[in-house]
Amino acid sequence: MLQRTDRGKKKTILVAGGAGFVGSHLCDALLSRGHRVLCVDSYLTGSKANVLPLQNHPRFRMIEADICELHDIDEPVDEIYNLACAASPPQYQADPVHTMMTCVLGTGNLLFLAERHSAAFLQASTSEVYGDPEEHPQREDYRGNVSCTGPRACYDEGKRAAEALCFDMLRTSRVDVRVVRIFNTYGPRMAPDDGRIVSNLIVQALSGEPLTIYGTGEQTRSFCFVSDLVAGLIRLMEVDPNPGHPVNIGNPGEFTINQLAEMVLSMVPTASRIVYHPLPKDDPQRRRPDIDKAKELLGWEPGVPLSEGLRQTVDYFMSVVPGERPPRHTAPAPAKEPQTSPLPMGA
Template identity: 55%
Template sequence: MKILVTGGAGFLGSHLCEKLLQNGDEILCVDNLFTGTRQNILHLLSNPNFEFMRHDVTFPLYVEIDEIYNLACPASPIHYQFDPVQTTKTSVMGAINMLGLAKRTKAKILQASTSEVYGDPEIHPQIESYRGCVNPIGIRACYDEGKRCAETLFFDYQRQHNVNIKVMRIFNTYGPRMHPNDGRVVSNFIIQALKGEDITIYGDGSQSRSFCYVDDLIDGMIALMNSKDGFYGPINIGNPNEFSILELAQNILELTKSKSKLIFKPLPQDDPKQRKPDISLAKKELNFEPKTELKEGLLKTIQYFKKTLDL
């Protein structure tokens, strides 16, 4: 098949392109390289089934394809708050342009949505029927509401134009090729620990997250794309094992054998206190269950950063 991956030079996109190439598909990787990098896909450029195109999804794209994975959008607060208007445009105009392409080519299209659509959740763990608790005018709204609007567009295109959609809500994911300066907690802690710098914890460290290793996430994404017609989602994909931020920091200190000290700073505005997916639907519909334990995944990620940062 001819498969388009938007945001294909990013953290998740590059792993997805790699996996799809192993399946024998032809991949068109599209990225404007705002947060993605050529380095992430350098090893794929010599593959005759792989093509890279520098393009911004806020502008239409005219290609012939069978499937679309729409991953284009900066996904860490540092990057999506850098230009919040552009972030909203990427989610909303990007969805409109990719859905228009899917409609014209009759391609199946998957939207990489996010657990951020749940905001700072009032129920725990989060199930797909929960409608969220999002501040529409806060500093995170460009991303949260942009992704919520993209989901709206996907389901409206399905109802109005019979586009074959799949919508997944991605929970915290980590692994090799994370951007070293994206401000995410796993990459932040690992880099600080490897450099012997103080590890910065926002709040008291009691807030929790569920961390999914990238290989498990990509398996879930492909399983959703290949799921039965008529099943659209939305569906949570992530790891339901929950850890406090303090526990994560302690794990990383242990695995890196670092002597870094923990320091505590105020919690940013609208930062969720808890985040944990209910993956019952993914188990039932996709037979999805993450396999990688946190320490195993952290070790692989630490090795990656040691190599790339030459530490």
């Protein structure tokens, strides 16, 4: 098994997808640790605004490129984080072929780059590899229930193929690869129009529009604040020896979409109501990570409760979403956070 020999060293780190929601927070965290950061992004779904404050940082370099066409970097690289892929259904379904190629060809290009530079590699995979799970909560050894022909396959199967490629490179000792399976993440710098449930509900509430829920709203998700996720990514990259298997990073607190909508409405007082639409094809009914491996191997678990992270996210969107703001309560009642233990199987 490949092992790290550079712990504690100041490194040059490439972050693919570094102008995205999660990627930009990762760039911030790596710079704060004294590393040099090469941010690679095509701006297909990333935002220049996310990295604008870093443009004059002496240890930050922006490289505008698509990883499907990226073959080398003109300076040494010690680590590569691959976060380059559209991550919400409306975005990755807009160009499903490009999504699949980003997952497979783009990941391959970065792996070969890591091999040439003897760089450690972290692949951002996803809880979507579990599909609409028949086991709950989802452990890393669960093989999933994924449609290979449905409208989400470009992302779900693309990420599964990327994982297979990563572990082939690891098994043959060509690259020190670590794979993280990320569960629903939220926080500042989410795009208002990215189509994810947290941003959708907050933007609709701030705009005084009805909050849209697909299905009955009793389907569940587990929401992890972005700072917790980034801390987990860095710990997985730095852990020694290499775990040799995927690691779930997410918050095991499980909430129905109805509960999430009620929390948003309690933080953004409006006349909005909730409206229901049919559930999209292949949308998972339940999602909750088993994080025992993250606790054991990384000493990691999330620390930001949904009520706190959601407040920070609402405050962020209030600064970026145009239009008149509904009045806030002068002394808002705290958002009621439902239990974070597993829901009954019939929920």
